[in-house]
Amino acid sequence: MLGDLLASLTDETTATETILRSGNLQLLTAAREQAAAEGLDLAAYVVRSLQRYTDAASDEEWITLMGLLNRSPDPGMTCLQRAFAYALRSS
DSSP states (O other): OHHHHHHHOOSHHHHHHHHHHTTOHHHHHHHHHHHHHTTOOHHHHHHHHHHHHHHHOOHHHHHHHHHHHHHOSOHHHHHHHHHHHHHHHHO
């Protein structure tokens, strides 16, 4: 699930395909822009975003995420989407 998703994020192509699976092209554009602003490739930005999320998300955010994961057919993608939203709000 999430561990597999993180392990697969080794290059730009895989990161792009992963984000495209979410069906959110705006997310891909925003992630690419933010990655460039931080001097990172997209895969590194994705991993960093998830790390920031796990380090800094509030208890309320974690409770919200747990509820979403219980209803999600793809928990890894759900977590990734929340992490991106959090990272983009925080930047």
